Amino acid sequence: MTSPNRGGRLSTLAAAYIIARRDFAASLFSRSFIFFLLGPLFPLLVGGLAGGIGAKVQQNVETPKLGVAMNEADVIAMTRARSELAGKLNQGVPDLVEVKRLKPGESFDPAAEMARSHANLAAIVSGTPQAPVLTGPPDRIERWQGVVSMMAAEAAGLGPKAYPPVALSKTATSTADRNSSRVITAQAGQVVLFLLTMLLAGMVLSNLVEEKGNKIIEVLAAAIPMDSVFLGKLFAMLAVSWVGLSVWGLMIGTVWIGAGHSLGEFPAPAVGWPMFLALAVIYFSLAYLLLGSLFLAIGSMATTIREVQTLSMPISMIQLINFFFASYAMSKPGSAIELIAAIIPFSSPFTMIARAAQSPELWPHAVAIGWEMLCVAILVRIGARLFRTWVMKSGPSGGNKRRWWHRPAAVAANTAAKAGEGLPAPHH
Amino acid sequence: MMKLGEAPMAGNVGDAAGRPLAIEARGLVKTFDGFTAVDGVDLSVPQGAIYGVLGPNGAGKTTTLRMLLGIIDPDAGLRRVLGHDRPQEIAHAIGYLPEERGLYPAMKAYEAIAFLGALRGLPLAEGRKRGKLLLEEHGLGYAIDRQIRQLSKGMAQQVQLLGTLVHEPRLVVFDEPFSGLDALNQGKLEKMIRALAARGTTVIFSTHVIAHAERLCDEVAIIAGGKVPFAGPVGVARDRIRPQVRLETRARDGAWRRALPADALPEGAFWNFTLPESGIEPLLRALIEGEAGILSLSIERAGLHDAFVAIAGEAAARALEEDKPEEQRR
Numbered sequence: 206m207t208s209p210n211r212g213g214r215l216s217t218l219a220a221a222y223i224i225a226r227r228d229f230a231a232s233l234f235s236r237s238f239i240f241f242l243l244g245p246l247f248p249l250l251v252g253g254l255a256g257g258i259g260a261k262v263q264q265n266v267e268t269p270k271l272g273v274a275m276n277e278a279d280v281i282a283m284t285r286a287r288s289e290l291a292g293k294l295n296q297g298v299p300d301l302v303e304v305k306r307l308k309p310g311e312s313f314d315p316a317a318e319m320a321r322s323h324a325n326l327a328a329i330v331s332g333t334p335q336a337p338v339l340t341g342p343p344d345r346i347e348r349w350q351g352v353v354s355m356m357a358a359e360a361a362g363l364g365p366k367a368y369p370p371v372a373l374s375k376t377a378t379s380t381a382d383r384n385s386s387r388v389i390t391a392q393a394g395q396v397v398l399f400l401l402t403m404l405l406a407g408m409v410l411s412n413l414v415e416e417k418g419n420k421i422i423e424v425l426a427a428a429i430p431m432d433s434v435f436l437g438k439l440f441a442m443l444a445v446s447w448v449g450l451s452v453w454g455l456m457i458g459t460v461w462i463g464a465g466h467s468l469g470e471f472p473a474p475a476v477g478w479p480m481f482l483a484l485a486v487i488y489f490s491l492a493y494l495l496l497g498s499l500f501l502a503i504g505s506m507a508t509t510i511r512e513v514q515t516l517s518m519p520i521s522m523i524q525l526i527n528f529f530f531a532s533y534a535m536s537k538p539g540s541a542i543e544l545i546a547a548i549i550p551f552s553s554p555f556t557m558i559a560r561a562a563q564s565p566e567l568w569p570h571a572v573a574i575g576w577e578m579l580c581v582a583i584l585v586r587i588g589a590r591l592f593r594t595w596v597m598k599s600g601p602s603g604g605n606k607r608r609w610w611h612r613p614a615a616v617a618a619n620t621a622a623k624a625g626e627g628l629p630a631p632h633h
Numbered sequence: 634m635m636k637l638g639e640a641p642m643a644g645n646v647g648d649a650a651g652r653p654l655a656i657e658a659r660g661l662v663k664t665f666d667g668f669t670a671v672d673g674v675d676l677s678v679p680q681g682a683i684y685g686v687l688g689p690n691g692a693g694k695t696t697t698l699r700m701l702l703g704i705i706d707p708d709a710g711l712r713r714v715l716g717h718d719r720p721q722e723i724a725h726a727i728g729y730l731p732e733e734r735g736l737y738p739a740m741k742a743y744e745a746i747a748f749l750g751a752l753r754g755l756p757l758a759e760g761r762k763r764g765k766l767l768l769e770e771h772g773l774g775y776a777i778d779r780q781i782r783q784l785s786k787g788m789a790q791q792v793q794l795l796g797t798l799v800h801e802p803r804l805v806v807f808d809e810p811f812s813g814l815d816a817l818n819q820g821k822l823e824k825m826i827r828a829l830a831a832r833g834t835t836v837i838f839s840t841h842v843i844a845h846a847e848r849l850c851d852e853v854a855i856i857a858g859g860k861v862p863f864a865g866p867v868g869v870a871r872d873r874i875r876p877q878v879r880l881e882t883r884a885r886d887g888a889w890r891r892a893l894p895a896d897a898l899p900e901g902a903f904w905n906f907t908l909p910e911s912g913i914e915p916l917l918r919a920l921i922e923g924e925a926g927i928l929s930l931s932i933e934r935a936g937l938h939d940a941f942v943a944i945a946g947e948a949a950a951r952a953l954e955e956d957k958p959e960e961q962r963r
């Protein structure tokens with residue numbers, strides 16, 4: 206071995222790197238990372254299953270039908286007219302069910318028949334093609350009023366004699382479609398950003414509590430600045446998330462392209478896909494650093510997972526409100542509400558990623574990123590300070606967890622010292 | 634009071650006898666929520682010494698060590714560790730084994746040692762190499778590739794101990810190093826501490842077991858209720874108690890009995906009493922002249938336990954006894 210160590214110490218960044226490297230490797234090669242990678246599959250799986258079941262249920266439910274109760278000739282005319290129109294209007298014409306062929310002079314009560322009938326009748330058309338009467342629930346008869354009128358006109362020979370063919374000239378999209386699609390992209394961006402930041406901030410928090418449980422925190426505190434521990438943990442999880450994002454991107458991209466699709470088939474964001482994805486990574490990183498700092502500061506105060514849950518609950522709720530606020534602001538582009546949502550640090554990343562999907566200007570992003578970086582720097586600093594203050598004041602067997610009746614009477618007076626100290630207490 | 638910050642940086646401040654000091658603390662105070670856990674602690678730990686901080690649980694030992702290591706800052710007082718007022722500036726030259734042992738359960742034994750070394754500035758590759766070597770040397774070669782979670786508590790404790798020493802620190806601080814170790818491993822640790830001191834490493838450890846301190850330490854600080862009523866060589870602590878005299882006489886009575894000190898108590902043919910301040914010679918003369926017929930006379934120097942009782946008080950000594958593990962009390 207070499208000669209004894211002469212001294213010195215690691216710089217904050219060098220020490221943070223050691224912590225980050227350890228945490229990164231430990232997270233990457235853990236079972237929880239596999240679950241982290243599989244995480245997005247679960248919502249897809251659940252969504253797919255729910256969608257499949259829904260479709261099955263939908264298929265099994267009979268489609269609403271229109272009943273017809275007229276004299277024999279009119280019933281035949283209405284049925285023929287329905288067939289004629291169905292060829293032209295595609296799915297817009299309801300199925301027609303013959304309820305009754307009325308004899309001359311026979312009276313008929315459609316409302317009574319609607320109540321009695323076991324068929325899946327949504328409404329009944331009675332009277333004559335010249336004067337049809339549509340009976341049914343208000344929303345249904347209002348929806349079918351037009352099509353029944355056309356059907357009756359056709360049956361009465363009052364409809365158009367010919368339907369000129371319409372030549373179809375397809376465009377990729379329209380302004381209305383584009384705006385609508387961009388809203389979807391914006392919403393998707395916000396949701397993904399929110400879920401990811403919450404997931405990762407939660408992971409960094411449980412990582413810290415686990416570390417306190419391992420009692421290694423005191424070894425770290427004795428050797429390196431606590432700021433390094435804070436920064437190391439924060440950035441290690443960020444690096445882990447980038448790996449996760451890369452893996453997800455690669456997998457989804459491979460499957461998508463393998464299936465013969467291209468990115469162009471997605472609703473394109475206003476800033477274009479490359480810029481949108483770059484901004485998404487930046488905003489995600491900033492959102493995570495903001496929330497992660499907060500969660501780490503909280504984690505330094507907690508000693509158990511239960512305490513972590515209790516302490517982090519208000520933050521999670523506030524973050525949820527921020528997310529909803531940003532979602533609301535998305536529907537008010539250019540308004541004061543959007544500006545406020547972009548200024549509040551915790552809603553800013555969600556607001557701005559939605560803006561990137563909806564609006565092509567880039568300068569607001571430069572401003573927002575600068576502002577958020579400033580907020581991150583301030584919050585990381587405050588978080589590190591809180592962390593440094595609190596992390597050595599609590600522990601799984603912290604002094605404040607000790608009970609006086611477990612202590613020898615002669616040192617009862619000094620128990621308060623340990624309790625105040627709040628450091629892991631001796632066990633003998 | 635001497636201002637430590639003004640002391641020369643080369644080496645450390647010397648004590649009254651001119652010995653270079655590895656640690657010097659003056660008037661350290663730490664208060665938690667209004668309770669003073671450490672109340673004006675003074676310590677002078679000579680370089681290369683084995684130094685014990687002796688006291689019952691809750692006496693303020695751990696808080697004192699944590700202040701010396703810079704884990705927590707004192708509310709008042711000055712500390713100087715290996716020539717530095719801020720102990721973390723010299724972190725690479727210090728090894729610390731906290732009372733609450735802790736390692737990452739998923740790490741392999743040699744990696745855990747390397748990681749602890751890396752925290753103290755030892756390059757990882759070198760730490761891995763040394764980690765394997767140390768494990769082999771200490772009979773734990775079979776555990777090199779095992780994860781910490783696969784090791785017994787005692788083995789994990791040994792791995793952490795090796796991790797504390799892997800960067801070859803000049804100062805080693807152990808907080809209750811013997812707790813949780815079986816007798817065999819306690820012996821091994823004592824040997825290791827002696828070997829460290831022989832190499833010139835300063836070792837400071839806290840303990841509530843007087844026997845360890847008595848066997849190992851050159852100097853001790855007795856701490857009770859956050860104060861240090863005594864700090865200095867073990868011999869000086871023991872000399873605080875006057876030696877006990879055990880006298881056996883042929884004669885049962887006579888004029889010689891008037892020469893016995895007032896605290897003399899009979900025990901069969903024996904008398905037990907504290908050696909008078911005037912020394913043994915005048916007493917011997919009086920006993921001979923009084924025809925006591927001395928059969929035997931022994932002077933027993935006080936042990937560290939007696940010194941602790943006298944210095945820290947009965948209550949602290951009782952607490953120390955209660956803190957002992959069951960088997961040691963038996």
